[in-house]
Amino acid sequence: MLRTRRSVRRAAALAASVLTAALVPALIPTPAHAWAPADTARITPGVQMYTKGAQCTSNFVYTDSASNVYVGYAAHCAGLGEATDTNGCAAKSLPVGTPVTFNEGGSLLDEGTVIGKGTLVYSSWETMQKRGTKDPDTCAYNDLALVKVSDADKGKVNPSIPIWGGPTGIDTDGTAAGDRVYSYGNSSLRADLDLLSPKVGLSLGDDVSGTRWSHPLYNVTPGIPGDSGSGFLSGEGKAVGTLSTLGLAPLPASNNIGDLDLELDYAKATSGISGLRLVNGTEPFKGAL
Template sequence: MSLSRSQVAAVLAAVTITILTAALLALSPSRAESAPVWAPADTAAIHPGTMMYTEGAQCTANFVYTDASSNVYVGYAAHCAGLGEATDTNGCQAESLPLGTPVTFNEGGSLVSEGTQVGTGTLVYSSWLKEKELGTTDANTCAYNDLALVKVSAADVSKVNPSIPFWGGPTGIDTDGTAAGDRVYTYGNSSLRAGIALLSPHTGVSLGDDAADGGWSHPLYTVSPGVPGDSGSAFVSADGKAIGVLSTLGLAPLPASNNIGDLGKELAFAQQHSGISGLQLVNGTEAFDPIL
């Protein structure tokens, strides 16, 4: 069967378009090619457990997150950017610093010095600010949703690794809560410990979830308890899955206990309301190892 001149021209045009499309795709970086390249875990300056300073207030980084555009975020507690008392827990009522507030990543901070700055970022999401904006009234959301995200400056992304020091992981997100006696693991880094890394890893046990809060919180004891400056710290389960973020120090009825907000719920709220497309937790590059 012979082709007319017009048919030959159409075929050649289609082939040309196909070749050009393939060439353009080859030149365009794929999501995998443009994804962040993590620093080695043993030399990364920014990671879960890094000290974070916001206008002089110190907290601890929890997990690393990315979005659909491969931007990199580090989480801490929303109350770390709060303007009220350290004991404020109701994000629907408390005042907070605005989005765009600079945040620094530091190491070696103490009561007399903020230590060495190792990177910079910008506050881009706060559950407390969003709750107020939305007019949230659910008591459990107001009391326990305590997550903020700091976007790491482009110049410092190469310093980031998502692994939790000492323990490794996270290996995903815990979705079934905790039962009394479940072992938990964390890495707090309060300036009250003078930047001594040996004092940062903790392990403890869950006190059992309270159904009354709808799964928003997990009370627990650790050895030693979290102290001011540990706020925002990551907590993981016995299989390395991210359970939650350190929010408060319990005074009653369980003195010296800690309370963590459920990360699954906090992240779902952020995914729905932050405006950050494709927001997700990043698993650690290092295997989780719960052996002390």
């Protein structure tokens, strides 16, 4: 009788250990990517990016289920046409696979110093053309591209917005007129004046046509060529959108940002990148002045 009880106890203990072992992988969270410290990272939102001589600005950092690291900028940064060619469903652009570099100190004189390398792996423009997209708002404002950071440079990346911190997530309900927005970036046309990198602006609400795809705004320091692709945060630190165009009419000197929630949803559905997602900043949002 005693032997039987011991056998039962041993069997129960063995079953419990097997069950525990099966549950452990589900209970242990996936380790976070080892991001570079925010104060020493070389590749962050707002860094200059060069594609075949064309300079743009990064918006946010993204990752996927395989722990690849991506930096976003505007799809038109790889465009082959004129600055006025803003219809992503018609304008020609460089193909996926094009090399892109991350630079600092770029100016009108030269491209500055290369601090990292990557490869264009997704372009909303190229994708919309392949899929035959016709919706005018999508064609005009779906302006997001993703550059995969080389394995050698992943350790240089931090997802936090310099100065402001965040992002704290993705804004999903658009902006209202008067909402404060924050951005960071330094076009090569500004002669490397870092003082002009942090930007504060006010939203003018959703686009005058009522689409959520675009949010026009005014910045204290307006976005200029080279700032294209810059990311914008809401007053709560959430990622609102990416700088697409300089508005000429009906709101002169305004900037139009594409809605990141819609842009990223489109990329998730069409890019073939499994588990694609925005990475929140490691630093808390502190945008309020």
